[in-house]
Amino acid sequence: MSRLTILRPGLMMTVQDPGRAGLLSFGVSGSGPIDAEAMEMANALVGNAPGTAALEFAHFGGTLRFDEDRVIAVAGALREIRIDGVAVPCWTGIRIRAGQELSLGGLLGGVWAYLAVSGGLEVPKVLGSAATHLRSGLGGLDGRALVAGDSLPLGPASDVGPGRSLRQIWRSRVGPIRAVPGPQEDRFDPEMQRAFWRGDWRVSARRDRMAMVLEGPQIAARGGHDIVSDGTVAGSVQMPGSGQPIVLLSDRQTTGGYPKIATITSVDLVRLAQTPDGHPVRLRPVPREVAEDLLIANRAAFRAALEDVRGG
Template sequence: MIGLMVKQAGPMVTVQDLGRRGLQHAGVSGSGPMDVPSFRIANALVANAKGEAALEFAGTGGTFQVSRPVRFAVTGGAVGIRIDDKAVRPWESHDLFPGSTLVIGGLRNAVWGYLAISGGIDTPPVLGSRATHLRSGLGGHQGRRLQAGDSLPLGDAVSSPHLCLRTPWRSAQRFIHIVPGPQDDYFDTQAWAIFLGQPFIVSAMRDRMAQMLDGPVLLSRRGHDIVSDGTAPGSIQVPGSGRPIVLMAERQTTGGYPKIATVASVDLPRLAQTPSGRDIRFRRVSRERAEDLLIAEKLALGDALANLAEKSAILDASGDHPQ
């Protein structure tokens, strides 16, 4: 049964769940959300299971209507949201009824946003996932970005109170942690000094496959071509131009450029959410330290999800909710 109607869509609205696993050997990367924690918080706010499909958007969300009453939440960053003429907040759940219109505007200080609907987006799974993989046309809604006129089925919802996140999820941090390799030995001491000592600028040349970085040139002492080998989320390839390329959710599964380092999994969503034109710096850590940072974030996320607040219980004297 059709539940969600797209009246207008931003330039990069897709159906995503937590992605595909175990298919890289067949040339299919995982896809899934660019910012997994924000995706999971959106689902939790509407009492969905963590892997239910939701909508991901870049920059601007769009305009939506429903054919049945639903609960929804928008996460990812600060963003203007309206139900008809009423402004509502991100990072908390709201009701949407047939006949009303939900408008999600542009993100501020973030790139990727998430719209979760109670019951989840119930498109048919492809290779075990509903995630859209744009490069190969798999999953989601006809394997493509959403557009005006599309209609999506919704799953069965469970009842829940209106919820909100108690405190902001992601705090500012100066460095993006990286783990050297697998071709770190292709780069000499000077290249590493540049890589770790100078800022890079997040380029506007970005999509779900890769993120380009502007700034200083990195030169490989052993050349910029290798026998193609496997890639991981966050692999930092350095082609002949010397301009680093960070591989993201829809990366190719193999690559023929040397990879100086890999962005630590804990920081990959934060890099994805860094607006174009902002500068970043890299900090080298061991694999063990990167694992510790990821474990700590998973524990913090678990705590945040377990302690979502009922909005009715935290109204202040003015009737407002915390940001």
């Protein structure tokens, strides 16, 4: 069986697929990629079916070697990769030969990126998914981040050759991060709500696949920061006793006991998650109906970009 070997791992490098659906009521996190669209686009660039397992990494990607010719593609925040020291573009299907080394450098203007390989990564599925959930040790390769010397089996290569490339950008990269107030905004006085929406926020270095922290004004909850635990979703903005918002991501816990002042819109959550440490963030409230319209429009634009890649 063909394999790829990790010579030097990227930060938080894990195997991901779309994640585990329908298990939240059992306390099982959905997991899956932080930037699902980037991962799906990477798979399309190499001819894989949607949902094929790929590699996710943050900040930098490390070095890998293949023992068989494959088509690879990198999507996300990475701008340039190298094969045996020769620069090749991202967002493009590229042929890599057996024995060649793929170097994935530092990310520019973002945090998360994805490597798809024709045929995909063939690791055993746990609860219906290959996605790695680091805190519970589920999925991927032994439920952990990859380390030097790890070897991952590859599925049968597709018959799609190199040359597919991204020609359409489907989502906005600028503007405030939009969020729907609540569901527990009534736990915050009007003054605190105004401070939250008008605050000068920055992305903290305190981040992982579970959540990211924003730094800015201290936001106090009326009656304290503890509530009866209830369900969370990706984008829930919890307000702990520190008064600094915690935005929940893919590996989030299924329930939480902090009041949630807002929920980041699905269309802007990835943009927030891709914002580098220390960068400023502005928030803007929108009604739920607007958030839904934004998501519908983004999905249509993404489908068009996918079809353009597959037909190119």
